[in-house]
Amino acid sequence: xxxxxxxxxxxxxxxxxxxxxxxxxxxxxxxxxxxxxxxxxxxxxxxxxxxxxxxxxxxxxxxxxxxxxxxxxxxxxxxxxxxxxxxxxxxxxxxxxxxxxxxxxxxxxxxxxxxxxxxxxxxxxxxxxxxxxxxxxxxxxxxxxxxxxxxxxxxxxxxxxxxxxxxxxxxxxxxxxxxxxxxxxxxxxxxxxxxxxxxxxxxxxxxxxxxxxxxxxxxxxxxxxxxxxxxxxxxxxxxxxxxxxxxxxxxxxxxxxxxxxxxxxxxxxxxxxxxxxxxxxxxxxxxxxx
Amino acid sequence: xxxxxxxxxxxxxxxxxxxxxxxxxxxxxxxxxxxxxxxxxxxxxxxxxxxxxxxxxxxxxxxxxxxxxxxxxxxxxxxxxxxxxxxxxxxxxxxxxxxxxxxxxxxxxxxxxxxxxxxxxxxxxxxxxxxxxxxxxxxxxxxxxxxxxxxxxxxxxxxxxxxxxxxxxxxxxxxxxxxxxxxxxxxxxxxxxxxxxxxxxxxxxxxxxxxxxxxxxxxxxxxxxxxxxxxxxxxxxxxxxxxxxxxxxxxxxxxxxxxxxxxxxxxxxxxxxxxxxxxxxxxxxxxxxxxxxxxxxxxxxxxxxxxxxxxxxxxxxxxxxxxxxxxxxxxxxxxxxxxxxxxxxxxxxxxxxxxxxxxxxxxxxx
Numbered sequence: 001x002x003x004x005x006x007x008x009x010x011x012x013x014x015x016x017x018x019x020x021x022x023x024x025x026x027x028x029x030x031x032x033x034x035x036x037x038x039x040x041x042x043x044x045x046x047x048x049x050x051x052x053x054x055x056x057x058x059x060x061x062x063x064x065x066x067x068x069x070x071x072x073x074x075x076x077x078x079x080x081x082x083x084x085x086x087x088x089x090x091x092x093x094x095x096x097x098x099x100x101x102x103x104x105x106x107x108x109x110x111x112x113x114x115x116x117x118x119x120x121x122x123x124x125x126x127x128x129x130x131x132x133x134x135x136x137x138x139x140x141x142x143x144x145x146x147x148x149x150x151x152x153x154x155x156x157x158x159x160x161x162x163x164x165x166x167x168x169x170x171x172x173x174x175x176x177x178x179x180x181x182x183x184x185x186x187x188x189x190x191x192x193x194x195x196x197x198x199x200x201x202x203x204x205x206x207x208x209x210x211x212x213x214x215x216x217x218x219x220x221x222x223x224x225x226x227x228x229x230x231x232x233x234x235x236x237x238x239x240x241x242x243x244x245x246x247x248x249x250x251x252x253x254x255x256x257x258x259x260x261x262x263x264x265x266x267x268x269x270x271x272x273x274x275x276x277x278x279x280x281x282x283x284x285x286x287x288x289x290x
Numbered sequence: 291x292x293x294x295x296x297x298x299x300x301x302x303x304x305x306x307x308x309x310x311x312x313x314x315x316x317x318x319x320x321x322x323x324x325x326x327x328x329x330x331x332x333x334x335x336x337x338x339x340x341x342x343x344x345x346x347x348x349x350x351x352x353x354x355x356x357x358x359x360x361x362x363x364x365x366x367x368x369x370x371x372x373x374x375x376x377x378x379x380x381x382x383x384x385x386x387x388x389x390x391x392x393x394x395x396x397x398x399x400x401x402x403x404x405x406x407x408x409x410x411x412x413x414x415x416x417x418x419x420x421x422x423x424x425x426x427x428x429x430x431x432x433x434x435x436x437x438x439x440x441x442x443x444x445x446x447x448x449x450x451x452x453x454x455x456x457x458x459x460x461x462x463x464x465x466x467x468x469x470x471x472x473x474x475x476x477x478x479x480x481x482x483x484x485x486x487x488x489x490x491x492x493x494x495x496x497x498x499x500x501x502x503x504x505x506x507x508x509x510x511x512x513x514x515x516x517x518x519x520x521x522x523x524x525x526x527x528x529x530x531x532x533x534x535x536x537x538x539x540x541x542x543x544x545x546x547x548x549x550x551x552x553x554x555x556x557x558x559x560x561x562x563x564x565x566x567x568x569x570x571x572x573x574x575x576x577x578x579x580x581x582x583x584x585x586x587x588x589x590x591x592x593x594x595x596x597x598x599x600x601x602x603x604x605x606x607x608x609x610x611x612x613x614x615x616x617x618x619x620x621x622x623x624x625x626x627x628x629x630x631x632x633x634x635x636x637x638x639x640x641x642x643x644x645x646x647x648x649x650x651x652x653x654x655x656x
Contacts, residue, residue, distance in 0.1 A: 183348055184381035186368040188395035188442070198394070202385045 039063060039259040046254050062255035066263055070256050072243040079263055081233075082240035086220060086267075088151050089236055093158035094215040100159070101166020101211060102204065106196055108167065109174035110182050120171065126164030131224050134161070142229060149231030157229055158219045165218075166211050173207040174200065209278040217268050237264045297357070298324035298482055299345070299450060304354035306340055306506075314340050316506040318354070322484060327476050329485045329493040332503030333529070341503075342452055342486045347371050359449055369398075374443030376456040380435045382427040388414070388438050389423035395446040413441040416475065433464045440472065444479070453485045457492065469495050490530050494518065502526050518578075523565045524655040527576035534582070534621050536575040537654065540566055549651055551575055555617035559593050561651040572654035579610075579622040581648040584634070588643025597621065599638045609634075615642060 034051055040058040041049070049056075068078040108120045138157055139148070147153030177200070185195045226236040235243075241264045245257050272279070299322035306315035315337045322328045330338035343349040344356060347368035356363050363371055374395075382391050392410040401409075414420050417437040427435055436456060443451050453472075457465040473496045476483055487493055493500045494514040502509045502517065502525070510517060510526045521527035528535070538553035549563040551573050559575055566573050583591055597615035608624045611634060615621040623642065625634070634640060 178379065178381065180377045180379055180381040181383060183346070183368070184375065184377060184442075185383075185394070186348075187346060187371070187373055187375045189369045189372075189398040189446070190394075191367075191369050194398055198398075199383055199385075 035258045035262055039066075039255050039262060041255055043251070043253060043255060062253070062259040063263070065253075066244070066256045066260035070244050070253075070260065071247045072240045073247055079237055079240055079244065079260055082235055082237040083263065085151065085230075085234055085240075086237040089154050089158065089226075090216060090219050090267075093155045093162065093219050094212055096155075097159045097162035097166050097215055098208065098211045100163055101168075102170045102200075102208070103196070104163065104167040105170025105172075105174050106200055108171045110177075110179060110195075111192065120167075123164055123167055126161070127168060131161075135224075135228055139228065149229070149234060151230075151234045154225060154229050154234065154236070157225050158222070161225075162215050162218065166215065169207055169211045169214070170204070173204065177203060206278065206281055209275055209281075213271055213275055213279050216271055220268050240264075295324040297321045298326075298359060299484065300355075300357040301341070302355040302357065304341075304344065304356065305352045306337075306344065306349065307352045313352075314506050315344075315351075318506075318508065320501060320508065320511070322482060323498075324482055325480045327473070327483045327485065327496060327498045329487060329497040329500045330503055331487060331490060331493040331500050331529075333488060336503040337506040338486050338488075338501075338503045339454065342454055342484065345450075345484060346373060346375055346452055372446075372449045373452060374446065374448035374450070375452040375454065376436070376439045376443045378455045378458045380427070380432075380439045380459075382435055382438055382442070384427055386427075387423065388419065388425050388427065388430070391427065391438060392423075392442050392445050395442065399446060409445055413445040416444070417441045417471075432460050433468065436460065436468065437471075440475070444475070444481070449482070451481055451483045453483060455487055456485075457487075457489075465492070472496065494530070502529060504529070520564075521576065521650065521652070524574045524576065524652040527574075527650065527652060528655070532579050532622060534577045534579060534618075536577070536616055536618060536621075538573060538575065540569055540571050540573045540651070542569065548646055551651055553616045557595055557616050559595075559649065560646045561593075561649045562647055564650045565652045567653075574652050574654045575649050576652050577644060577649040579624045581644055582623045583643045584611075584623060584625060585641050588641050591643025592646050593649065594641055594643045597640055597642050599634050599636050599640060602634060602636055613640065613642065 037053070037055055038046060038051070039062050040060070041055040042057070042059060042061065045056060066078060067080050067083075069076055070078045072079070072082070104123070108116055142148045142153045142157070145153070145156075147156060181199060182195060185199050190198065220236075221238065222236070223238040223242070226239045227242075230236065230239060241260055244260050299320075301318045301320040304315055304318040305313055307313050318337075318341065320341075330341055332338045340349060344351050345358075347363070347366065351364060358371065358373075382388075383394065386394065389410050392413050393406050396406045396409060410423070411420070414423055417440055419434060419437055419441070422430065422434065422438075427438065430438065436459075439456070443453075456472075457468050460468060469492055472483075475481075476496075485493075485496065494517075497514055499511060499513050500517050501511045504525050509529075510522045512520075517526065518531050521530060521533075524535070527533045536551075536553055536559065538551040538559070540549060541552045541558065542550040543563055543566070544550070547562065548560055549566060551559050551561055553559060553575075561575050588594055595615055597613040599611055600614050600619055601612040603610040603612075606627065608626050611623045611625055612619070613621045613623055621642075
C-alpha cells in the first residue's frame with residue numbers, strides 16, 4: 001500500500017468512528033430531547049404532532065405547573081415541597097455519611113487494631129445487602145426510636161446504608177497514603193485528630209468529591225426507602241414524581257409529567273455536569289507520593 | 291553538649307517477637323551516650339530497624355525497658371517522646387510548602403508564631419535551603435527533599451534524632467555528600483543520633499560507634515576503626531570491609547597472643563587467638579587483603595605460604611590480585627601500585643606472607 005492509499009484508508013476509518021460515536025450519542029440523548037421538547041409543548045400539540053418535532057409555541061406552562069400546582073395524590077402543590085424534602089434529606093445524609101466514612105477509612109487504613117480487618121470485612125458486607133432485606137428491621141428500629149415517617153428517620157437510614165460504601169472509598173484511598181507520613185507526623189508531635197485534620201483531610205479532596213457525588217446520586221434517586229419510611233408530608237421527590245404521574249385529574253398531561261421528571265433528575269444531572277471531571281479524576285487518582 | 295551521660299538512651303534486656311514464637315530481638319542491651327552518633331548496622335532482617343521502631347514508639351518491646359534521658363518510654367506514645375526522625379522516603383507532607391513542613395512540628399507544639407518563623411528560617415539555612423521555603427516538596431530534587439526532612443527532624447530541638455536509611459534513595463555521589471553534611475550537622479549541634487543502615491561504608495564514615503547486628507543480636511559494638519581492625523567474630527570480619535578467610539582446625543594455643551591453626555590443605559598458620567574454642571575445634575582465620583605481603587616484601591613475615599595468581603584487576607592506585615592459596619581460590623590481595631612492585635603475571639607462582647597480629651583466629655561460621 002502506498003502513502004496516499006494509507007492516508008485515505010485512515011481517513012475512512014476516522015469518519016466511520018466519528019459517525020458511530022455521533023450516532024450513539026444521539027441515540028442516548030434522544031429520550032432527553034423528547035422529554036425537553038415535550039415539556040415545552042402544549043397538550044394539543046403533543047396529541048396531534050410528531051414526538052420529535054420542535055415545539056411550535058414553546059411555553060413554560062408545564063414546568064410551572066409541575067413545580068407548584070400539579071396534583072400528587074390529594075394535594076395539588078406541585079413538586080416544590082418534595083424537592084425541599086429531598087434536599088433536607090440529602091444534605092445531612094451525604095455530609096454525615098461521608099464524614100463518618102472518612103474517619104472509618106482513616107482508622108481502618110492507618111490506625112489498625114486487633115480484628116480491624118475482620119470488622120472492615122463485616123462492614124463491606126453492607127455493600128452487598130439488598131435494600132429489601134433491611135426494610136422490616138429498619139421499620140421496627142425507626143418505630144422504636146420514634147423516627148417513623150420523619151425526615152430525620154430517612155436521613156438516619158441513608159447514613160447507615162451509606163457508611164459501608166463511604167468507608168470502602170476512603171479506606172482504599174487512604175491505604176495509598178504512605179504510612180511513613182503518619183509516622184513522621186506522630187513523631188512531630190501530632191496525635192490521631194491532628195494527623196487527620198492537618199494531613200489526611202487536605203489530601204482527601206479527590207475522594208471527597210467522588211464520595212459526595214456517589215452518595216448524593218444514591219440518596220437523591222432513592223425510591224424504595226423514600227416510599228417505605230416517609231409520611232405524607234416528608235416524602236422525597238422521587239415518590240412525589242411517581243404520585244404525580246399516577247394521579248390523573250382529567251386527561252394525562254404528558255408535558256407536565258416530562259417537566260416533573262426533569263425537575264426530579266436535575267440536581268444529579270447538574271452535579272455530574274459540574275463535578276463529573278473530578279469524579280473521574282478522583283476515581284483514577286493514584287497514591288499520594290510522600 | 292558532650293556531657294558524661296553515657297547512658298542517655300538505654301535498651302535494657304529488650305526482646306521483641308512479632309508472632310509470639312520467634313524472637314527478632316534477643317536480649318538486647320545497649321547504651322547510647324549523649325551527643326553520640328551511633329549506627330545500627332546489619333543485613334536486612336537482622337533486627338536493626340525493629341530496634342529503631344521500638345525507640346520511635348511504632349513497635350512495642352515484648353520484654354525489657356527502653357530509657358531516654360532517665361525516663362522509661364515503653365508506654366509513652368510516639369508523639370510525646372520528643373524524638374525527631376528522618377525516613378528513607380523523606381516523608382514530607384506533599385500538600386505543604388517546605389516552610390510549612392518545617393513549621394508543622396512547631397505548630398503542633400503550640401509554639402509562638404514569630405518564634406516558628408525564626409526557627410524555620412534557621413533550620414532552612416542550616417541545610418542550605420534558605421531560599422526554598424515557598425517551594426512544594428514535589429518541586430525539589432531527592433537530595434533537597436532529604437535535606438528538608440533532616441531540617442524537620444531537627445527544627446523542634448528533639449532529645450534524640452533517628453535516621454532510618456535516610457540516604458537509601460539517593461544516588462551514590464549525592465549519598466556521599468549527604469553523609470558529610472549529616473556528620474557535620476551532628477558535630478555542630480552535638481545532638482544524639484541513632485542511625486540505621488545496611489551500608490558499611492556509610493556506617494564507617496559517619497559514626498562514633500557502630501553496633502553490628504545479626505540474627506537479633508549485637509555481634510560487636512565498637513568505634514569504626516576497632517570494628518574494622520579488630521573484628522571479634524567471623525560474622526563481623528565478613529560483614530565489615532573485605533576479608534580473606536582460611537578454614538582449619540585449632541591445634542595449639544600457646545598464650546593470649548598466639549595460636550596455631552592447621553588449615554584443611556595442611557599448612558599451619560600462627561594467628562592471634564580471638565574467638566576460639568578448645569584444641570581440635572574448627573576455626574576461621576580472618577585476614578584483611580591490604581595486610582598481605584607478596585614475594586620479597588613477605589620475607590620477614592611469620593606466616594608464609596605459596597599461591598598461584600588467578601586474576602589481576604587494575605584499580606589505578608592498587609591492583610587487586612585473586613590468588614589460589616591453601617585450597618581457597620578467592621583469596622584477595624591488594625598490591626599497592628608503586629614502582630617498587632614488579633607487575634605480577636596471571637598463572638605466576640608467588641610467596642605470600644603476613645604477621646601473626648594481622649590474622650585473627652575466629653569462630654567457624656560454616
